[in-house]
Amino acid sequence: MKKSLALFLSIIVIFLSVFIVGCDSKESKNNQKEVVVTDLLGREVKIKENIKRVVAIGPGALRLYVYVGDKEKIVGIEEFEKKNLKGRSYIIANKELMDLPVIGLGGPNNPPDLEKLIAVKPDVIFTTYPKDKQEADNLQSKTGIPVVAISYGKGALFDSAVNESLKLIGKIVNKEERAKQVVDFIENTKKDLEKRTYNIKDEDKPYVYIGALGMKGIHGIESTQGKYPIFTVLNIKNVADETGKIGSVMIDKEKLVEWDPPIIFIDLGGLEIVKQDYSKNSKFYDSLTAFKKGNVYSQLPYNFYGTNIDTALVDAYFIGKIVYPEKFKDINIKEKADEIYKFFVGKELFDKMQEDFGKLDKLNLKF
Structure with missing residues (x-):
């Protein structure tokens, strides 16, 4: 009788241990920390706190990311980025990016390639493609990947949208200090040019x-x-x-x-x-x-x-x-x-x- 009781209690202990470990694992997986950011279209986007895989699509998106983020996190680039490097310093200085998988045609008139984007499993998609919230939401819905809209604004050079985009990228990929340095460099350059001639x-x-x-x-x-x-x-x-x-x-x-x-x-x-x-x-x-x-x-x-x-x-x-x-x-x-x-x-x-x-x-x- 005592042996039977001991065996029964042992089984209960093992079961409870497995159940607790299983619950802990599930909880850990489900409760992975997220942050909520507001992109340049005013959309609130939930993103994992620890971003490890990134893509940047659309005119200028990859450039802004390279100015701020770790190149090692980029998991694919558009085919357009591999063509005619003339003048594009961000690619010339980082030619290893050319070896990454192609995630779409790229270019101002080509829509994102959903299948290729999903294939490289990014944690986030930075993009300048969407013209409005609906376009960005559609891309996010179809890929199941958080989509963050960034922008060059209307003037591109010395446009506040550029600075906001750089800061946003920095916040998402844990490069806030570098983003601040880039924004400060641009703003200090602007001040220097104005000061010399005002x-x-x-x-x-x-x-x-x-x-x-x-x-x-x-x-x-x-x-x-x-x-x-x-x-x-x-x-x-x-x-x-x-x-x-x-x-x-x-x-x-x-x-x-x-x-x-x-x-x-x-x-x-x-x-x-x-x-x-x-x-x-x-x-x-x-x-x-x-x-x-x-x-x-x-x-x-x-x-x-x-x-x-x-x-x-x-x-x-x-x-x-x-x-x-x-x-x-x-x-x-x-x-x-x-x-x-x-x-x-x-x-x-x-x-x-x-x-x-x-x-x-x-x-x-x-x-």
């Missing part, structure tokens, strides 16, 4: 034009921008502001003759088109004061699948040095550029950028 008298500010800017493709000298962010932060008079438009605008060449700005910048992305046009219409170009006096300069292209913020800041210092040489006489462009690239992507890439596009320098189209 007190220049209006009569001492020359009118300037920027042409051949990329806009869903490459264009000639007619392609420009109203309220060009680099000109704005440098307190430069932009002749294209007369159009009353903000952002990309195509002007008539006759308008450029009418404006006749003393300084012209040409984006190196469209330089070949400008050269071809010059060979056919040299009289037009030679009638412009900037061309007559040799005041035509280059700019590195910084818009390609979103804004390459590092390159835009390099351009800002170069343009400032050309338009207001006395205010930027302490700036060595190569040193400043390499400082900027190294901070954002970990490598000094100024020589590589010039090798790919051409030099930041005075331009001579008479060949």
Whole structure:
């Protein structure tokens, strides 16, 4: 009888132990810590506290992540990111990303590939694709993966949406200090550029034009921008502001003759088109004061699948040095550029950028 009772009690103890361990395991699994974040579309998204696997899709999403997060957590990239690396410092400096699985075509007009996204099992999807909450919710619902919308805003360069996106990425992947450093770097650069030029008298500010800017493709000298962010932060008079438009605008060449700005910048992305046009219409170009006096300069292209913020800041210092040489006489462009690239992507890439596009320098189209 005593043996039977002892055996019965032993069985009860074993059963209770298994039950308790099982409950603890289930509770541990079900109660994995989560955080709730609000994305750039105002959506509240539940995310695991310890993120280990990440993907970033849509124009500029991967770039913003690379500026802040651990590259080792990225588990796949879009095919578009593997094509034509020219100008994209975040990929050039981290070519190991090219070996990752493809998670979709990518590009501004291609929707996310649900099957490929699910296949790499990310803990979170950062994306710039959704135009509204419904699109983001649909992607999250169909994949079963938390979707966090990030954004470059309307202006991209010095837009508060960029800073908020960087901070959000930092919070989610436990890189808040790095995110703060990046945001501070951008803001301090903006302050430095403004401080150097804010007190220049209006009569001492020359009118300037920027042409051949990329806009869903490459264009000639007619392609420009109203309220060009680099000109704005440098307190430069932009002749294209007369159009009353903000952002990309195509002007008539006759308008450029009418404006006749003393300084012209040409984006190196469209330089070949400008050269071809010059060979056919040299009289037009030679009638412009900037061309007559040799005041035509280059700019590195910084818009390609979103804004390459590092390159835009390099351009800002170069343009400032050309338009207001006395205010930027302490700036060595190569040193400043390499400082900027190294901070954002970990490598000094100024020589590589010039090798790919051409030099930041005075331009001579008479060949």
